[in-house]
Amino acid sequence: MSFKIAIIGAGSVGFTKKLFTDILCVPEFKDIEFALTDVSEHNLGMIKAILDRIVEANGLPTKVTATTNRRAALEGARYIISCVRVGGLEAYADDIRIPLKYGIDQCVGDTICAGGILYGQRNIPVILDFCRDIRELAETGAKFLNYANPMAMNTWAAIEYGKVDTVGLCHGVQHGAEQIAEVLGATSPKELDYVCSGINHQTWFIELRLNGRPIGKDELVAAFEAHPVYSSQEKLRIDVLKRFGVYSTESNGHLSEYLPWYRKRPDEITRWIDMSDWIHGETGGYLRYSTETRNWFETEYPQFLEAASKPIDAARRSNEHASHILEALETNRVYRGHFNVKNNGVITNLPQDAIIESPGFVDRFGINMAAGITLPEACAATCMASINVQRMSVHAAIAGDIELLKLAVLHDPLVGAVSTPEEVWQMVDEMVVAQAAWLPQYAHAVPAAKERLSKSKVKTRDWAGAARRSVRSIEELRAEKAALKQAG
Template sequence: MKYSEYGTPVKIAYIGGGSLNWALNLMSDLAHDTRLAAEVRLFDIDRAAADRNERIGARFAGVSRGTPARYRTVARIEDALDQADVVVISILPGRFADMANDIEIPAGYGIPQAVGDTVGPGGFVRALRAVPIFLEIGKAIRDHAPNAFVCNLTNPMSVLTGALYRTFPDIKCWGECHEVTKIRKLAAWIANREAGETRWDFRDIDVNVLGINHFTFVDRITLADRDLMPAYRKFAADHADAGWREREPAPDDEHARYFEDRNRVKFDLLNRFGIAAAAGDRHLAEFLPAGDYLKSHAAWGFTLTPVDFRIRYQEQKRARAEDLASAKAEPRAVRSDEALIDQIAALMGQGKHVSNVNLPNRGQLEGLDLDAIVETNAVFLEGEITPINAGGLPPELEKIVLDHSRRQMGLLTALAEGNYRSLAPLFCSDPLVRDLTERDAHAMFQEMISSTAHLLPSRLAAEAA
């Protein structure tokens, strides 16, 4: 297969190719990019959604700044993986109705959740649905694309990235998350305010990342070799009580209301632990007891995202996608905030790229278990992903992170080995569940398992609770 001389050839297998979010971001990024000549194979159990994205991809190809990417729907995962250079995975484990149960059942026991997709009762049960699927995807990659680089975009990211390594230890996989972008954007805003003009964006900001996905921290913030941490600490202290956001959302802007925050949790964690929190407040709050932030979330400047909004928002995205596919809307070659296109280009030999990613711990994060999935910076260079030694977290914070990491890896081990009776004690040990009586915690777990049993392996559903 021949490509234009103006782009480096890359074959991308997209698992979950009917995606309404990440797939369209990648299409826009490929249209904006001038480094790659991509062939993208779209595989999805919803064939109609993948077919729609094939049509959308062709329209993005028509506005490309470089060599137009080519999109093709395939019927089998094996067809997508054949000779793939890169595999991208973004799937929804279950339906929004299942996510509604993940949120509403714990709420009935007095446990609020802002997101419910990473830790806490919602994240735990979501992992039960997704890990068996990822174990099978890992086998398919092992058998049909063992040399491919694999990017996981699906939550709960730590557990699911670990599941791919569990099945295929030699896999070249990373988990990609944009949450750290939030502190980089804030640091750029502080620098621009000091300069009195907009000179920099978040890509100009370098941070040293430590933690696990959605519970990430940074102990260095630099801009062109300037240490921005003193300015950031002062800004956080000045806004600790009222919080801060760049602009207030319009009254009818539900997306901003439910997905943005005032950074008060972020600033408070800096005060508590002496290290800057990087992820968004909605995620950070779920790693700590509900009494810390979740039960008084309004006072802390963030909301609990209702599933009915997620359903409405999904329908808005679906309508937008249908308009793109039918030429009622025009595609634009606009670069997203995601790092994936730069990571792929670097792996294909187009320079060097550094960004935060989720990888097995080979010692890059001190204090956490080896092989646990941790989030630090890594260098992407032709044919290589190399984690950067990040150092360690403050002792009190390290204890919290280690507790979550071991629970995540324990969950994965239980599912991979079929030891389903060990799941309930792990579930009950989460900080959001610990305050319940043992009876209520087990009752909640049984209720959540029953609500999603149709999406679980039969023996898991029968034995877990």
């Protein structure tokens, strides 16, 4: 087979390498072309060198090109994969820093909450640019695979306004299933059969079977509470399981910021999180992790390049959906996964226009969702709160409507639990001004926002958060990796 895949944001080096090697695990795909594009010529150069090394080491005819000219990369592409982070770590730092001044403590801040909403405002205009170029330049009927957060907002904008065949992809369901299989004593995750449905990052394991045997709430609670690691790392997640009756896909830290109950007071934050790793609830944890990862990669790049000389091992193909979807579409080998698409009746008790994440099957006819799923009422209620925020956020981003943006932030569950309307209005003004370089649709609103900020009497605080850690140096990271290697 011969076709072209464009990867936008290919400078996300580690993730691009994973997608690339996964796709080349499909024997029929050795003759395809990968067109890499990114705004960073430096990052493009690094990832192209790595992928070229993989191609050479494995004796493949695969073609790899790299360009900062996105339109050139998209020309003739059958599949387009997006891994972009608009504004990079500079804008992301403001997503965490500014809300802290108003008492809003986020672990990740890339889905909803104040940080996720502003992230969406930066991404959506760019997503629409991608869609315009796809319609003009890509193969007719090209498929857009979005991996970028905020997943639901980006996918919503691409489908509703970009008018491109789009599916959103995430790995939270797979990771949650691996946890459940482990606590239940399965020898392999394949022993667990499940139905997981909801919205991205708020997806729920509503049916579980281990080797055909149904697993109920009480057994699952007991298994998690008995686990020597997860019983401490996933305290909040286990509490939600006890109250809702079903397990959430999302990590302790992620889940904590989508709900109004666990991060509303500093003492509550420290009660429910675990500091053994960022993903369990650390303040700004993913920002720290991303910063350290970038610094580590820049410093240790020669090692990454050397590792690319190893043969591709199909047995180590990851469970990221992209390669499996492409394989199913091109070869008709059926794949079952969980996909972010417009609801259209798939989940009976969520809105038709919402972007849901739910089971589906892929073959040469496309992605076919399993329809008629009804969520437990508490799960649906929690999803609805986020969907309403997502809808307003998308509409605000499209129109450049700062008043609607403020209303979206005001209705966010965690923001509403912590901040007053006056604080929200000022916080949004501050974030829009700070991120104006990446928010062209709000250019007309920036002068008035600056004026309001100059006259505001709303008090803020100088607060690092309830559980903040400093970015570690390369030397500290080396010492930690050496200690782990010695211990393991």
